[in-house]
């Protein structure tokens with residue numbers, strides 16, 4: 574049985590158009606499935622938690638999420654026990670950074686085909702402790718400029734209009750320029766698991782990544798590998814604002830890592846501490862404003878379905 578959480582609102586309604594195509598293919602193959610459309614922000618998390626509760630979940634079943642990175646994030650965040658659940662994902666969002674990083678086909682029917690084949694690969698899942706709240710992430714968590722853009726995009730009304738005109742990326746460019754104008758760099762202390770501390774002044778943003786891409790295709794941590802039990806960390810500090818317009822295009826190709834303002838680390842856990850509350854995101858979803866974020870990896874891995882996973886991860 575496939576339990577399918579589908580966000581028909583993903584990419585401003587593109588999910589609504591793609592779902593009948595996927596549903597038709599499932600029916601043609603006589604696949605047994607149940608559908609749980611998301612109803613509001615947070616409902617994918619609630620559905621996943623209810624379905625995978627101990628004593629309820631059948632480990633032979635599959636949890637399939639269809640939507641953008643936010644839907645995948647919520648579904649995984651809601652899973653009760655990661656190792657008990659076979660998880661599939663079909664990207665229908667605007668950013669689709671998880672699919673890009675894990676090598677999941679962007680074509681929904683190809684992604685479905687891969688899920689139905691039933692091969693699985695275990696991947697790491699990130700965790701973030703925000704105050705007393707623990708949240709998971711598949712791709713990345715960030716603090717500062719990148720999270721500020723996510724927060725504003727989530728609330729943006731222009732995003733829907735531009736998405737319909739196939740200009741969704743323009744939303745992020747417009748918001749990024751506005752955020753950059755008002756941005757005030759902050760001080761960040763990164764404490765690594767080996768006891769080492771790194772202090773940075775004039776920080777624009779910092780990210781901890783499980784997979785290489787965030788923000789709709791920025792390859793901030795080109796070496797991030799969701800199977801290596803490690804997080805790749807990038808801190809951008811002392812970067813003149815005018816240089817951002819130079820660094821970001823380079824980051825689309827992962828060519829920014831040689832900039833002296835870009836600091837890279839690799840570790841399995843760390844904490845960020847800032848001198849004032851800064852926006853935090855997890856896979857593009859809001860984590861509020863924080864002065865501290867403790868980041869690590871789940872000890873259990875997620876059983877991700879798809880034969881493409883091997884190709885994607887052996888880049």
Ligand SMILES: Nc1ncnc2c1ncn2[C@@H]1O[C@H](COP(=O)(O)OP(=O)(O)OP(=O)(O)O)[C@@H](O)[C@H]1O
Pocket residue numbers: 580581582583584585611612613614615616640641642643644645647665666667668669670857858
């Ligand atoms: N029915 C719904 N109505 C309103 N919001 C929803 C609904 N279902 C899900 N959401 C919320 O919409 C947000 C965006 O969803 P999602 O990430 O799947 O799509 P996207 O933004 O188009 O894709 P991406 O994150 O890849 O850019 C999430 O925060 C999710 O909780």
